[in-house]
Amino acid sequence: xxxxxxxxxxxxxxxxxxxxxxxxxxxxxxxxxxxxxxxxxxxxxxxxxxxxxxxxxxxxxxxxxxxxxxxxxxxxxxxxx
Amino acid sequence: xxxxxxxxxxxxxxxxxxxxxxxxxxxxxxxxxxxxxxxxxxxxxxxxxxxxxxxxxxxxxxxxxxxxxxxxxxxxxxxxxxxxxxxxxxxxxxxxxxxxxxxxxxxxxxxxxxxxxxxxxxxxxxxxxxxxxxxxxxxxxxxxxxxxxxxxxxxxxxxxxxxxxxxxxxxxxxxxxxxxxxxxxxxxxxxxxxxxxxxxxxxxxxxxxxxxxxxxxxxxxxxxxxxxxxxxxxxxxxxxxxxxxxxxxxxxxxxxxxxxxxxxxxxxxxxxxxxxxxxxxxxxxxxxxxxxxxxxxxxxxxxxxxxxxxxxxxxxxxxxxxxxxxxxxxxxxxxxxxxxxxxxxxxxxxxxxxxxxxxxxxxxxxxxxxxxxxxxxxxxxxxxxxxxxxxxxxxxxxxxxxxxxxxxxxxxxxxxxxxxxxxxxx
Numbered sequence: 001x002x003x004x005x006x007x008x009x010x011x012x013x014x015x016x017x018x019x020x021x022x023x024x025x026x027x028x029x030x031x032x033x034x035x036x037x038x039x040x041x042x043x044x045x046x047x048x049x050x051x052x053x054x055x056x057x058x059x060x061x062x063x064x065x066x067x068x069x070x071x072x073x074x075x076x077x078x079x080x081x
Numbered sequence: 082x083x084x085x086x087x088x089x090x091x092x093x094x095x096x097x098x099x100x101x102x103x104x105x106x107x108x109x110x111x112x113x114x115x116x117x118x119x120x121x122x123x124x125x126x127x128x129x130x131x132x133x134x135x136x137x138x139x140x141x142x143x144x145x146x147x148x149x150x151x152x153x154x155x156x157x158x159x160x161x162x163x164x165x166x167x168x169x170x171x172x173x174x175x176x177x178x179x180x181x182x183x184x185x186x187x188x189x190x191x192x193x194x195x196x197x198x199x200x201x202x203x204x205x206x207x208x209x210x211x212x213x214x215x216x217x218x219x220x221x222x223x224x225x226x227x228x229x230x231x232x233x234x235x236x237x238x239x240x241x242x243x244x245x246x247x248x249x250x251x252x253x254x255x256x257x258x259x260x261x262x263x264x265x266x267x268x269x270x271x272x273x274x275x276x277x278x279x280x281x282x283x284x285x286x287x288x289x290x291x292x293x294x295x296x297x298x299x300x301x302x303x304x305x306x307x308x309x310x311x312x313x314x315x316x317x318x319x320x321x322x323x324x325x326x327x328x329x330x331x332x333x334x335x336x337x338x339x340x341x342x343x344x345x346x347x348x349x350x351x352x353x354x355x356x357x358x359x360x361x362x363x364x365x366x367x368x369x370x371x372x373x374x375x376x377x378x379x380x381x382x383x384x385x386x387x388x389x390x391x392x393x394x395x396x397x398x399x400x401x402x403x404x405x406x407x408x409x410x411x412x413x414x415x416x417x418x419x420x421x422x423x424x425x426x427x428x429x430x431x432x433x434x435x436x437x438x439x440x441x442x443x444x445x446x447x448x449x450x451x452x453x454x455x456x457x458x459x460x461x462x463x464x465x466x467x468x469x470x471x472x473x474x475x476x477x478x479x480x481x482x483x484x485x486x487x488x489x490x491x492x493x494x495x496x497x498x499x500x501x502x503x504x505x506x507x
Contacts, residue, residue, distance in 0.1 A: 014354045016292055018421065022440050025428065029436065042294075042354075055432065 102150020109142025114482025177207025230283025237275025364413025371405025420444035
């Protein structure tokens with residue numbers, strides 16, 4: 001349903017913690033209605049999930065063949081509506 | 082992928098719980114430097130009163146202070162093992178360890194019976210309470226190589242504390258031990274290798290790959306190294322029961338284990354993904370190089386009995402292991418732990434929009450950390466040099482104290498930023 005223009009791609013692979021988390025929070029501040037974030041990371045960001053939930057965002061995580069992770073982040077209201 | 086799978090900051094204790102330990106520790110490091118500056122004879126023989134006070138200012142006042150504080154943060158977050166009553170636990174452990182260490186230093190320096198009594202009561206309470214509380218948490222913890230290593234280090238801490246209490250009671254004249262020299266050897270060996278080294282190894286499995294972006298430790302090494310070292314220590318501590326050749330064999334196993342850990346860590350760090358300068362990484366490298374140097378000094382003592390019997394030999398091992406290895410690792414980790422917690426609690430409390438609070442890297446000036454690192458390395462070199470040329474002891478002690486105070490100021494700057502941006506303690 002989402003066109004690529006509605007997506008902010010964040011490649012945080014190889015960044016030292018908590019830089020990936022800092023960049024996600026930065027991107028959330030820039031997010032416009034209908035937009036989602038696609039986060040690429042070298043490990044699964046367990047500490048990020050409760051932060052997203054607190055701020056009203058959901059996520060879907062998938063592990064790529066190369067061992068890196070793709071995390072799709074979206075506002076929970078968008079999913080409900 | 083058990084490593085890190087349980088990482089959860091919902092379990093994190095309030096900032097004030099670990100922070101009080103992390104900010105107190107550098108003051109004991111500064112006191113240790115001051116001891117060397119005012120009592121340079123501390124570096125003449127390990128048996129002088131100032132040398133014993135110096136050792137315990139470093140091991141209890143600095144190393145144990147940071148390690149216990151960091152474990153109170155780490156056990157809930159990394160192992161999913163919540164500690165019972167974290168605020169009360171932190172208060173009792175911190176006050177007991179701080180005052181108990183001061184009393185112990187007074188006991189060594191002034192041979193005062195009241196100081197020994199206070200040291201014994203305070204340290205036994207602080208460490209006893211921490212050991213009981215952390216045992217409860219460690220039993221419930223999600224098993225991983227890190228948790229298994231911390232469990233073994235827990236046994237090392239318990240054994241070191243038990244032997245320490247017995248030795249203190251015997252020094253104060255309340256009891257007589259059958260073999261004081263064997264008890265002192267076991268206390269030192271189990272404290273340095275069984276507690277300090279095993280804890281650093283267990284924590285390294287987690288933090289070296291995570292923060293230095295290296296490949297993980299080889300699984301077989303991570304699975305067995307701590308257990309092999311712990312088994313060798315157990316045998317070594319009961320050395321009286323071993324056949325004559327047994328002690329040499331066990332010592333060889335211990336030295337090989339130390340070497341394997343140091344070289345494996347240096348190798349991983351050489352393979353890291355991003356080659357940016359990082360003070361903590363440099364602290365770890367100095368630490369690993371010091372471990373290698375300590376093993377070489379030990380090997381030289383096996384080859385040349387004259388060196389093994391020299392007063393400078395145990396002191397060189399002490400400078401390399403305590404100053405070069407343990408203080409370096411802990412100092413380097415403080416530069417990750419304090420800025421990370423300041424940043425983490427700030428964003429959690431304020432639900433902050435990015436840009437409105439400093440990033441973790443902005444919490445402490447990079448230049449200030451680099452300068453403090455150089456001063457620490459200079460202090461280690463001067464103290465090692467003082468073993469060959471005693472006039473270097475005073476500048477070495479001064480450099481160590483100055484480096485510790487600079488560390489304290491750097492950590493305080495992160496806390497000031499935390500407060501300035503509206504961070505709260507509760």
